[in-house]
Amino acid sequence: MDLVVLMRQIVMGISSGMVTFLMAAGVSIVMSGMAIINFGQGAFFMLGAFICFSLVHVLNFWWALLLAPLVVAALGGLTEFLLRPLYGKSMLYQLLATMGVAFIIIDGIQTIWGKSINTVLPPEALSSTVVLLGLDFPTYYIFIIIISGLLALGLWLMFEKTKLGMLFRAITTDRPMVSNLGVDVARLFSIMFMFGVWLSGVAGVLMAPIIGLDAQMSMQVLFTIMTVLVIGGLKSMRGVLFSALIVGQANALGSMLLPWFYTLIPAALMIIVLLVKPQGLFGKPGD
Amino acid sequence: MGLAVGAIAALFVLGLFLPAHWTQLLTRVLIMALFATSLNIQVGYAGMLPLGHSMFLGLGAYSFCLLLVKTGMPQILAFPLALLISTAMSVIIGYFCLKSNEPMTFGLLHLAFNILLSTLINKWITFTGGEVGITGISRPGMLADTTYFFFFVLAWFVVCYIVIGIVVSSPFAKAAHGLRENEERLRFLGINIARFQLVIFTISGFFAAIAGILLSMLDKGAFPAYITLTKSAEALMMCLIGGMFSFFGPTIGAAIVVVFGTVTSIYISQWQGLLGVIILACVIGLRGGILGRGRKIGVSGGGS
Numbered sequence: 409m410d411l412v413v414l415m416r417q418i419v420m421g422i423s424s425g426m427v428t429f430l431m432a433a434g435v436s437i438v439m440s441g442m443a444i445i446n447f448g449q450g451a452f453f454m455l456g457a458f459i460c461f462s463l464v465h466v467l468n469f470w471w472a473l474l475l476a477p478l479v480v481a482a483l484g485g486l487t488e489f490l491l492r493p494l495y496g497k498s499m500l501y502q503l504l505a506t507m508g509v510a511f512i513i514i515d516g517i518q519t520i521w522g523k524s525i526n527t528v529l530p531p532e533a534l535s536s537t538v539v540l541l542g543l544d545f546p547t548y549y550i551f552i553i554i555i556s557g558l559l560a561l562g563l564w565l566m567f568e569k570t571k572l573g574m575l576f577r578a579i580t581t582d583r584p585m586v587s588n589l590g591v592d593v594a595r596l597f598s599i600m601f602m603f604g605v606w607l608s609g610v611a612g613v614l615m616a617p618i619i620g621l622d623a624q625m626s627m628q629v630l631f632t633i634m635t636v637l638v639i640g641g642l643k644s645m646r647g648v649l650f651s652a653l654i655v656g657q658a659n660a661l662g663s664m665l666l667p668w669f670y671t672l673i674p675a676a677l678m679i680i681v682l683l684v685k686p687q688g689l690f691g692k693p694g695d
Numbered sequence: 696m697g698l699a700v701g702a703i704a705a706l707f708v709l710g711l712f713l714p715a716h717w718t719q720l721l722t723r724v725l726i727m728a729l730f731a732t733s734l735n736i737q738v739g740y741a742g743m744l745p746l747g748h749s750m751f752l753g754l755g756a757y758s759f760c761l762l763l764v765k766t767g768m769p770q771i772l773a774f775p776l777a778l779l780i781s782t783a784m785s786v787i788i789g790y791f792c793l794k795s796n797e798p799m800t801f802g803l804l805h806l807a808f809n810i811l812l813s814t815l816i817n818k819w820i821t822f823t824g825g826e827v828g829i830t831g832i833s834r835p836g837m838l839a840d841t842t843y844f845f846f847f848v849l850a851w852f853v854v855c856y857i858v859i860g861i862v863v864s865s866p867f868a869k870a871a872h873g874l875r876e877n878e879e880r881l882r883f884l885g886i887n888i889a890r891f892q893l894v895i896f897t898i899s900g901f902f903a904a905i906a907g908i909l910l911s912m913l914d915k916g917a918f919p920a921y922i923t924l925t926k927s928a929e930a931l932m933m934c935l936i937g938g939m940f941s942f943f944g945p946t947i948g949a950a951i952v953v954v955f956g957t958v959t960s961i962y963i964s965q966w967q968g969l970l971g972v973i974i975l976a977c978v979i980g981l982r983g984g985i986l987g988r989g990r991k992i993g994v995s996g997g998g999s
Contacts, residue, residue: 493979514968631924
């Protein structure tokens with residue numbers, strides 16, 4: 409087997425895994441802190457990609473990377489506001505409500521940008537290849553890995569070292585106490601949700617130059633996010649990172665080695681994990 | 696009761712006089728109503744959360760069409776055989792989904808099976824026709840006519856609803872109701888929860904499969920769209936919009952969603968978004984759905 413091709417696939421696997429991690433982390437954070445599962449995360453991702461598409465024409469990719477996720481996050485804030493009556497209610501309502509939001513976003517995308525598939529070109533600086541360990545790799549994928557890695561690191565730092573992170577963690581463990589301490593929990597929830605959605609927006613911009621922009625793919629993206637979350641553990645950041653990378657590699661290598669069969673692997677893994685260890689590979693009992 | 700008979704009579708008359716494509720729409724409404732009601736056996740009555748119910752719709756449709764295409768057997772044989780296969784799969788899938796006794800795990804496993812089957816159907820191009828699906832299944836004899844087929848479906852609709860009606864008003868169903876309200880107490884009464892849930896699950900899958908077979912007869916084939924996550928979500932939405940705590944709620948919901956999707960899409964291309972708005976409104980505002988204003992919302996577990 410050609411080593412170059414193999415290495416390239418591995419790199420692509422890592423980069424798609426990292427991006428999936430960002431989105432799944434967004435869902436996981438919201439899930440841990442607010443007990444809400446955001447089934448619209450795939451739609452927010454796609455929205456980020458489309459906004460990037462427009463901004464790239466007007467400004468450039470770097471501005472898009474900065475601004476698009478912020479726009480998406482703002483919409484996330486609006487969503488959180490609408491979802492407030494549903495806190496603590498059954499998962500069914502959250503599923504339907506966030507799916508309703510997803511439908512609205514998907515339709516909005518198709519209304520604004522039309523139904524044909526759009527593409528975005530990667531920025532000039534990142535379009536070529538870079539030489540690592542004596543092999544040629546497409547620079548853009550390495551860029552994705554680096555940026556996502558930095559974000560992952562930033563996430564960890566935020567949670568462990570900053571006050572905001574500490575508040576996030578406190579809410580996960582003991583919400584009533586946090587509000588007793590005088591913290592505005594409602595506002596914190598808002599920030600949390602927007603942050604989770606922001607991560608999806610970033611993921612959207614990062615992936616925009618690689619994928620075909622198609623609003624209907626939002627649900628496919630959601631599958632992947634859910635699969636990764638279930639396998640890794642809905643509330644475990646480490647688990648999510650680990651499973652995102654595994655699923656990313658399974659897809660990348662699988663598409664090369666087992667052409668049609670590989671698409672079944674994530675779902676099959678999901679089922680196996682749910683049967684054997686329902687809280688996920690890294691989860692603690694009690695989901 | 697009288698209302699129901701009157702409604703059926705009205706549908707019969709409508710079937711006689713409506714132009715073909717309206718009759719077709721009505722047929723689709725009946726089929727999807729059956730599908731939604733089958734789901735509600737689990738959701739509204741037993742408080743279970745099946746997130747991937749479209750897989751039984753798809754299993755029914757695909758078993759039926761595959762039997763026809765691969766073995767050439769007459770439809771009158773394929774129908775019960777496909778139903779048998781789908782129900783068997785329902786028992787197996789239900790067994791695995793219910794194994795953990797955790798509602799969340801049940802929901803996610805159900806979802807995972809839906810994804811697995813959906814992916815399998817999309818990718819196994821040689822067997823299932825992949826993304827194109829199976830086409831060219833024509834209806835035999837009199838059923839080829841739109842109006843006669845409508846009456847055929849109407850008959851099935853009535854029979855199935857009567858059976859489901861009997862099931863949900865039986866003592867068996869009262870127990871299911873108890874499952875939704877207070878599982879612990881039910882356990883103390885000595886009722887075998889797991890087996891109970893499996894029976895409900897299977898009955899629900901059985902009727903969904905019937906809907907699937909009828910749907911494939913309507914559309915003259917089997918298509919991956921039958922088994923998508925979106926279709927599962929649509930079924931849940933139908934139950935929600937119409938009211939999941941009443942018998943005919945899902946039917947109303949199905950009527951709204953199907954007519955909305957078909958008719959509105961002609962006039963407004965943003966119907967999907969509009970549906971999203973309606974769902975949001977229902978979830979936030981009318982949580983009992985149209986037929987259930989003011990009903991208590993409690994899905995599974997917890998006494999009081």
